[in-house]
Amino acid sequence: MLACLLPALVLFAVFMVYPTVNVFRMSLYTWSGFSPDMKFVGLDNFRHLIDDEQFVRAFQNTVTLLVVVTAVTMGMGLFLAAIMTRQKLRSRNFLRFVLYIPNVLSVVVIAAVFSAIYDQNNGLLNSMLRLVSLDSWQQVWLGDQKVVLYSVGIAMVWQSLGYYMVLYMSSMSSIPEELYEASGLDGASATRQFFSITMPLIWQNLRTSLTFFIMSAVNLSFVLVRAMTGGGPDSSSEVLLSYMYKQAYTNSSYGYGMAIGVVIFAFSFLVSLLMSRATKREPLQF
Amino acid sequence: MTVINTPRPPAARSRIGRVLTYVLVIALALAIAVPVAWVLLASLKKKSEFFGSPWTLPEGLRLQNYVDAFTDAHMGQYFATSVFVTVLGLVLVLAVSVPAAYVIARYEFKGKGFVELLLLGGLFVNVNYIVVPIFLMLVDWDKALVDVFPGGFFLDNPSVLSLVYAATSIPFTIYLLTAYFRSIPVAYEEAASIDGASRFRIMTRIMLPMARPAITTVILFNFLAYWNDFIISLTLLPGEGKTVQVGLLNLFTAQKAAADYGRLYAGMVIVIVPVLIVYAFIQKRLIEGMASGGVKG
Numbered sequence: 054m055l056a057c058l059l060p061a062l063v064l065f066a067v068f069m070v071y072p073t074v075n076v077f078r079m080s081l082y083t084w085s086g087f088s089p090d091m092k093f094v095g096l097d098n099f100r101h102l103i104d105d106e107q108f109v110r111a112f113q114n115t116v117t118l119l120v121v122v123t124a125v126t127m128g129m130g131l132f133l134a135a136i137m138t139r140q141k142l143r144s145r146n147f148l149r150f151v152l153y154i155p156n157v158l159s160v161v162v163i164a165a166v167f168s169a170i171y172d173q174n175n176g177l178l179n180s181m182l183r184l185v186s187l188d189s190w191q192q193v194w195l196g197d198q199k200v201v202l203y204s205v206g207i208a209m210v211w212q213s214l215g216y217y218m219v220l221y222m223s224s225m226s227s228i229p230e231e232l233y234e235a236s237g238l239d240g241a242s243a244t245r246q247f248f249s250i251t252m253p254l255i256w257q258n259l260r261t262s263l264t265f266f267i268m269s270a271v272n273l274s275f276v277l278v279r280a281m282t283g284g285g286p287d288s289s290s291e292v293l294l295s296y297m298y299k300q301a302y303t304n305s306s307y308g309y310g311m312a313i314g315v316v317i318f319a320f321s322f323l324v325s326l327l328m329s330r331a332t333k334r335e336p337l338q339f
Numbered sequence: 340m341t342v343i344n345t346p347r348p349p350a351a352r353s354r355i356g357r358v359l360t361y362v363l364v365i366a367l368a369l370a371i372a373v374p375v376a377w378v379l380l381a382s383l384k385k386k387s388e389f390f391g392s393p394w395t396l397p398e399g400l401r402l403q404n405y406v407d408a409f410t411d412a413h414m415g416q417y418f419a420t421s422v423f424v425t426v427l428g429l430v431l432v433l434a435v436s437v438p439a440a441y442v443i444a445r446y447e448f449k450g451k452g453f454v455e456l457l458l459l460g461g462l463f464v465n466v467n468y469i470v471v472p473i474f475l476m477l478v479d480w481d482k483a484l485v486d487v488f489p490g491g492f493f494l495d496n497p498s499v500l501s502l503v504y505a506a507t508s509i510p511f512t513i514y515l516l517t518a519y520f521r522s523i524p525v526a527y528e529e530a531a532s533i534d535g536a537s538r539f540r541i542m543t544r545i546m547l548p549m550a551r552p553a554i555t556t557v558i559l560f561n562f563l564a565y566w567n568d569f570i571i572s573l574t575l576l577p578g579e580g581k582t583v584q585v586g587l588l589n590l591f592t593a594q595k596a597a598a599d600y601g602r603l604y605a606g607m608v609i610v611i612v613p614v615l616i617v618y619a620f621i622q623k624r625l626i627e628g629m630a631s632g633g634v635k636g
Contacts, residue, residue, distance in 0.1 A: 054446055057438035061509055062454065064435060065461060068506035072472035073464050079472065133367070136360050150622055151368045154375065157618045158611060159567035161584045165591050165607050166374045169381070169600075175389060177377065211371070243356070272467050276570055280588060294467055301471045314468050322463075 080312040085305045098312035107288055108313065111296040114202055115317075118274050118292065119324070122209045123266055129210070130217030131259075135247050137218070138225045139233070149222070152215035160212075160273070164280035167208045171195050195282055198289040205281060205290055209273055217262060224258040225251060253337050260332045264325045271321050293317045378611070382604035389600050404605035408590070414606050417586035424497050424504070424572070424582060425565040429558055431505035432512055437554070439509075440516035441542050445528075461510030466571055473503060474574050495578040503575060504565045512557050519553035520546065552624075559621060566614060583610050 080098055084091040102108050133152075137145055155163065170177045171194035179191045194204040232250050241249065252259075275294030278284055284291035284299065291299075294317060301310030381389075382404055383397040409415040442448075443455060477493040484492055493499050523546065531541050547554070569584035576582065581589070587606050594603040 054442055054448065057442045058454070061435040061439035061513065064502070064506040065458070065509045068473060068503055069461055069464055069469065069510070070457070072469035072476065075472040075476075076469060133364065136364070140357065140360055142361070142364065148364055148368050150619075151372055153622070154371055154615070154618070157563055157567075157614050159569065159584050159614075161569050161587045161591070162607055162610055165587065165603065166378060168591070168595070169378065170374055177374065180394065214367075215371075268463065268465065272465050275467055279570065280591075298471070307471065307475070310471060314471070318468060 076311050076314045076318070079308055080315045082308040083306070084308045091308075094308070098309050099316070101309065102312060102316065107291065108296060110288055111291040111293050112316075114290065115271065115274065115292045117202060118206055118209065119267060119270055121203070122206050122213075122270055122274075123263070125206075126210050126213050126217055127259075127263070127266065130214055131221055131252075133214075133218045134221035134225055135251055138222055139243065139246075139251075149215075149219060153219055154215065155212045156216045158212075160276040161280050163208055163212055164277060167204070167211075167281060168195070171204055196286055198286055201282060201286065201290045205274065205277055208277055208281065209270065212273065212277075213266075213269075217266070220262055221255065221258070224255045228254050253334075256332075256334055257336055260329060263328050263332065267325050267328065268321055271317060293320075375611070378604055378607050381600065382608045384601060384604075386599055386601055389598075401601075404601035405609070408602045408605040408609060412586070412590050412602055412606060413581075414583065414586055414590070414609050417581050417583045418609060420497055420580055421566060421583040424501050425562060427498060427501035428504035428508075428565045429561055431501055432508050432561060433554070433557070435505065436509055436512040436516060436557075437547070437550075438542070440513045441520055441546060443513065444517045444520035445525075458510045458513055462514060464510075466507045469507075470571055470574050473571075477575065495576055495580060497576070497580060500572055500575050500582075501565075503571060504561075504568070507571075508561050508564060512561065515557055516550065516553055519550050523549050555621075555624060559617075559624065562617065563614065 082091050083094050173193050182190050274292045278292050278295045282290045284295050297310045297313040300306045383401050480493045481491040528541050572582040573585050590606045
């Protein structure tokens with residue numbers, strides 16, 4: 054019996070538990086990585102973070118992305134799922150197939166696709182704006198400090214919308230049809246039905262997905278930023294994980310980088326916990 | 340004849356709503372399909388065709404970009420690495436997770452609660468956080484073994500990359516498989532053991548075939564995770580050998596600087612096509628599997 058468990062547990066311990074513990078441990082040291090010179094500094098790394106403008110910037114960017122992308126993706130995902138399940142669109146399966154495609158593509162591909170979309174001169178977006186005579190709306194989508202974060206955000210929504218739509222569709226389709234029929238006879242509008250029947254009944258599913266969304270958005274923003282902008286221009290699209298990566302590899306400040314890692318860990322855990330508390334409702338049965 | 344005076348059904352309004360719904364959903368589908376289709380078309384364009392309007396169709400079926408991407412940009416070689424790493428990763432994760440999940444689902448043992456809790460916690464640890472310590476650990480191992488392997492063994496080794504992929508997807512895999520094993524009635528195993536089947540035989544001959552849907556789901560999700568990863572492979576394969584994703588990232592930087600996009604788009608198609616083929620074949624199962632328990636963003 055042990056022979057069945059042991060390989061999995063050993064691999065898990067070596068490549069997940071130990072490195073995780075190490076993130077916390079290393080955050081208390083200053084260490085340049087390859088030298089044996091490792092000095093215990095306690096919480097100094099964390100103290101430095103507060104005065105580090107780049108870190109504060111990365112933190113703000115992460116929070117902005119989390120709030121905007123979560124609101125847009127989940128809102129649109131819910132809305133789409135509701136009309137796709139309620140309205141029985143004829144081409145529903147095909148649409149579902151298409152909308153889920155970005156979720157199977159790699160982030161590098163998405164980054165490359167969006168570079169083609171955002172390209173200043175020959176990009177799809179700017180040339181489309183020229184086509185409809187909205188020339189003044191043209192932007193340097195990935196080169197403008199004010200715009201770049203939202204450009205990344207749009208790519209994030211593009212990537213994950215289909216996933217959340219499908220997730221909500223599957224829990225919505227298990228709601229019994231009678232509930233809608235009965236309320237329809239009572240004269241409830243589709244909007245009313247959505248808020249009084251659909252939402253309460255899929256609430257638990259919504260809560261779980263919110264928790265996972267926060268975790269995955271933190272990670273997705275990192276890989277996208279890493280591949281699309283490298284954090285630029287002038288760190289205006291830097292997010293927490295990309296800043297951690299930069300400190301660890303480019304700057305060889307492993308201890309400092311790991312302190313950032315600990316902050317992200319604590320932050321996303323805390324946000325998930327708060328979200329879970331804030332959205333707690335009595336579970337409804339149907 | 341009495342005229343029954345019913346309130347007029349809001350047919351007109353609902354028709355407008357329906358049309359608007361269609362317009363919206365189709366616009367979204369186009370927002371996804373157009374860029375993807377555009378990449379496919381652009382991969383057939385000549386260098387000179389990239390300037391001017393991006394909406395013109397390619398002049399002909401020009402496959403030179405693919406030849407260039409495969410050979411000059413080494414995408415063919417990276418492709419082989421990716422296939423190797425992905426397949427080995429899948430084999431490894433199944434080899435260690437299936438027996439473990441079976442034991443957790445069916446047997447009581449000391450410390451079981453702790454093991455389950457630990458694995459559950461692992462679901463929340465994303466590899467992006469721990470890729471730095473994993474890298475440093477492998478550097479240390481290489482240092483310790485420098486006498487045996489002067490060139491290093493653990494870094495730049497695709498098999499080790501597979502091992503890391505497998506290890507980091509253990510929590511998700513065991514979680515999903517355990518849940519599925521638990522849903523299979525114990526009666527099957529009891530019947531088999533009365534017939535004299537060994538525990539090993541029960542697992543391989545009865546439980547495995549019955550758990551096929553769950554195993555397929557696990558393979559799909561892990562396939563996508565391994566094939567699409569680039570952060571871990573970027574870190575653990577810093578040398579010449581690369582996976583397709585890292586190769587594409589390099590191609591991306593190089594071609595952009597040179598304003599020569601043909602190869603880049605061909606490279607993208609090379610990376611996208613296997614995933615789209617797999618997706619097209621198994622989309623139904625993928626979506627069912629996602630709904631039935633795999634919350635993995």
